[in-house]
Amino acid sequence: xxxFSAASVNFSQTRKQKGEYTTAPFxxxxxxxxQTRNCYQNYLDYHRCTKALAAKGKDTKLCDWYRRVFxxxxxxxxxxxxxxxxxxxxxxxxx
Amino acid sequence: xxxxxQLGFQDAASPxxxxxxxxxxxxxxxxxxxxxxxxxxxxxxxxxxxxxTSTMDAQAVETIWTILPAIILILIAxxxxxxxxxxxxxxxxxxxxxTIGHQWYWSYEYTDYEGLMFDAYMVQTQELPEGTPRLLxxxxxxxxxxxxxxxxxxxxxxxxxxxxxxxxxxxxxAIPGRLNQTTFTTSHPGLFYGQCSEICGSNHSFxxxxxxxxxxxxxxxxxxxxxxx
Numbered sequence: 001x002x003x004f005s006a007a008s009v010n011f012s013q014t015r016k017q018k019g020e021y022t023t024a025p026f027x028x029x030x031x032x033x034x035q036t037r038n039c040y041q042n043y044l045d046y047h048r049c050t051k052a053l054a055a056k057g058k059d060t061k062l063c064d065w066y067r068r069v070f071x072x073x074x075x076x077x078x079x080x081x082x083x084x085x086x087x088x089x090x091x092x093x094x095x
Numbered sequence: 096x097x098x099x100x101q102l103g104f105q106d107a108a109s110p111x112x113x114x115x116x117x118x119x120x121x122x123x124x125x126x127x128x129x130x131x132x133x134x135x136x137x138x139x140x141x142x143x144x145x146x147x148t149s150t151m152d153a154q155a156v157e158t159i160w161t162i163l164p165a166i167i168l169i170l171i172a173x174x175x176x177x178x179x180x181x182x183x184x185x186x187x188x189x190x191x192x193x194t195i196g197h198q199w200y201w202s203y204e205y206t207d208y209e210g211l212m213f214d215a216y217m218v219q220t221q222e223l224p225e226g227t228p229r230l231l232x233x234x235x236x237x238x239x240x241x242x243x244x245x246x247x248x249x250x251x252x253x254x255x256x257x258x259x260x261x262x263x264x265x266x267x268x269a270i271p272g273r274l275n276q277t278t279f280t281t282s283h284p285g286l287f288y289g290q291c292s293e294i295c296g297s298n299h300s301f302x303x304x305x306x307x308x309x310x311x312x313x314x315x316x317x318x319x320x321x322x323x324x
Contacts, residue, residue: 023191023207023246033183033267035248035274071206072191073274075250 024072035073042070043082047095096228096288105262108287109279112264114178122171185278188246192237196256196269196291199298203237208318217301230300231288236307240314241284249275254296260289260306268293281308
C-alpha cells in the first residue's frame with residue numbers, strides 16, 4: 001500500500017491494490033431503493049461529529065468515516081449546495 | 096445490443112437478466128400451453144353438433160377448473176417473487192457510481208475515485224465513427240470492472256428521467272431531489288447500450304447510455320487517465 005498526501009497527488013500513484021475497493025457498505029437503516037436519507041444522514045453525522053469533537057479539542061479524524069460514506073453516496077451538486085447553505089447559515093439540518 | 100429484426104430480449108449481460116430471461120421463457124411456455132388448449136376447445140365446440148344445454152351441478156369439473164388455474168398462477172408468481180427479492184439484494188458493492196439525469200445528457204460521478212466526473216453526450220450522426228450505432232453512442236462511456244458488484248445511485252437535476260440498460264435488466268427512475276439505488280454485476284466484458292426511459296423533453300430520445308465493462312486493470316488504467324489533468 002502507498003501513502004499519498006493531498007498536497008501533491010500524483011495520480012499514477014493512487015492506483016488501488018486489489019481488495020482495496022472500499023465504498024459505503026450496506027446500511028441496515030436504509031434497506032430500500034430510496035437512499036436520499038442515507039446520504040443526508042451521513043452528511044449531518046459528519047458535521048455533527050466534527051463540531052462535537054472540535055469543541056472538546058479532540059482529533060476529528062474519527063469522523064472521516066462519515067465523510068467517506070457521504071462522498072460515496074451524495075451527488076456532488078447536493079454537497080456543494082449544502083456546504084454553501086452552511087456557510088450562509090441557511091442550512092435546514094440541525095448540526 | 097438490440098438489432099432491427101429482434102423479436103425477443105437482448106442477450107443477458109448480468110446474472111439478474113439471466114434470471115429474468117428464464118422467467119420470461121417459463122411464463123411464455125405457460126401462455127402457449129393455455130392458448131393451444133383454449134384454441135383446441137374452441138375448434139372442438141364449433142365443429143360438433145353435440146351441445147350440453149342443461150349441465151347442472153357438475154362439481155368435478157368445477158373443482159378442476161378452479162384449482163388448476165390457481166396452481167398455474169402460483170407456478171408463475173413464485174419464481175417472479177424470487178427474482179423480485181433477488182434484485183433487491185445488495186452484496187457489498189465494490190464501487191459506487193452516481194448518474195445524474197440532465198436535459199439532455201447523463202452525468203456520471205465516481206466519487207470513490209477522487210473527483211472522477213464527466214458528462215456523457217450523444218455523438219451526433221455526422222460525427223459518428225465507422226461501426227458505432229447511431230443515436231446510441233456517447234462521447235464518454237461509463238466504464239465498470241467486469242464481475243464486480245456495482246452500486247448505481249440515480250438522480251436527476253431538472254425533470255424526471257429514467258436510467259435503463261436492457262442487457263443488464265436495469266431500469267430506475269431518476270427523480271430530482273431523490274437518490275434511487277440499484278445494483279448490477281456484469282458477467283462478461285462488452286458494450287451495453289441503453290436509453291432514457293422517461294419522457295423528459297424534446298431531446299429525450301437523444302440521451303443514450305453506454306456501459307463499457309472491461310477488466311479491472313483496464314478500468315484502473317481508464318480511471319487514472321480520466322483523473323490526469
